[in-house]
Amino acid sequence: MESKSSHASLFSLETSTGNILPKIKETNTGNNETWRVFFTLCPIFAFLWFAWLYIQKSRIGSGSSPPLPPGPRGLPLVGNLLSLDPDLHSYFTSLAHKYGPIYKLRLGTKLCIVVTSPSAARVVLKDLDVTFANRDVGAALYGGSDIVCSSYGPELRMLRKVCVQNLFTKTKLDSVRELRGKQVRKSVGQLHSRIGSPVNLGEQMFSTMLDVSTNVLWGGTVEEGAGFGTAFRKVMSELWELLARLNISDLYPGLARFDLQGVAKKMKGLEVKFDGIFEAVIDQRLRMEKQGAKEESNDFLTFLLRVKDDGDAETPFTMTNLKALLMNMIVAGTDTSSNTIEFAMAEIMNKPGVLEKAQQELEAVVGKHRIVEESHIHKLPYLTAVMKETLRLHPVVPLLFPHCPGETCTVGGYTIPKGSRIFINVWAIHRDPSSWENPLEFDPTRFLDSKWDYSGSDFQYFPFGSGRRICIGIPIAERMVMHLLATLLRAFF
Structure with missing residues (x-):
């Protein structure tokens, strides 16, 4: 997913136009006193700031310990915050050209380390994987009891085991293939009905991926399951907007308890909205089971409810974990996959030769008058x-x-x-001219006979991460992106 960013202001000033004339003299006197206090306190704060930096540097540099990485000089209290560019990945890449593949930034009081080389990424994600397996993501839904935000430990291992060994196996994914195929055909039908009119492909793919995610999670056995799509779109829009804000509590952890921007409070409000949607679906499923519904469901919700009831007593799979996983799968599975499809279509349309080769392959594998099935995608190198x-x-x-x-x-x-x-700039690593010939050129042939896959074992190419925190949704993401991309190329070009 390319970065979703918005400009956020840390401070706002308000002026009032009330009855101020009788107070001008008093205000001038007050202003003089304010400036006097300001100029008195500034040197004190500056001294304390530099003293703290000196102590930290001395502590780290004592004995035989190596120094901190190099990096741009920051200002007292704010560090390098004022020089940030909204497109962090490209901005961080430009800093790497000056300071090297490992450098530091201070954002508020938070020390950030940016890694921009395959060798350093290997150390972080493989050699010292356990040391770096924790997250630092700020405010989170469900108290961080999900796969993305959980700290490394028994709970995270349990959650990954539930997903990797049960939900994302070939057998399980094959069992919900028809649910995915139905949504792909529905999306193509909607696009066909709008031929001749402008279409926002990104929005259409987002809607399709959301419908796919919800159907795979709780399937067609939940009455009016697709009706929850509208509610999800609204809540997810609010979530992305909240995540895009610059949260002071992330930059100054000591202020987190005060929640100055109300981010934690708003996150809790979104959690309540997600709860409302999930609980409605879960209650409906449980009612159907009590009523002796004959149709046995193959969707993920059925399995997760079974795990909750029969889970490990030592590290139980709770209802909070279940809701957090549902949220992970929907949020992570919609925006990222739809963005990838949109980027792929944009690159293909700018490369007629790539489009022609893709069409020839599809015609040879699928045939002239047949629709693309998921079973075709492994035959499309x-x-x-x-x-x-x-x-x-x-x-x-x-x-x-x-x-x-x-x-x-x-x-x-x-x-x-x-x-x-720690930020791993995989965007920069993937465009490194020392690793890739003509790195800015879109050239699929470089992957035709290559060793690169999605396993994260080669640190020149690891789009889904690597190590203990590698994305667990790779199998379903690969299936869905390939199926939708092949269907679009087959149906409209």
């Missing part, structure tokens, strides 16, 4: 290469989700302090 090349240039999360070391360690000859926020 060129279109697979198109998807891989799209993810090289446009990885779904350009900086991955921030990691957080559980202890102070050394990477690339530099000290990485415990609790710092």
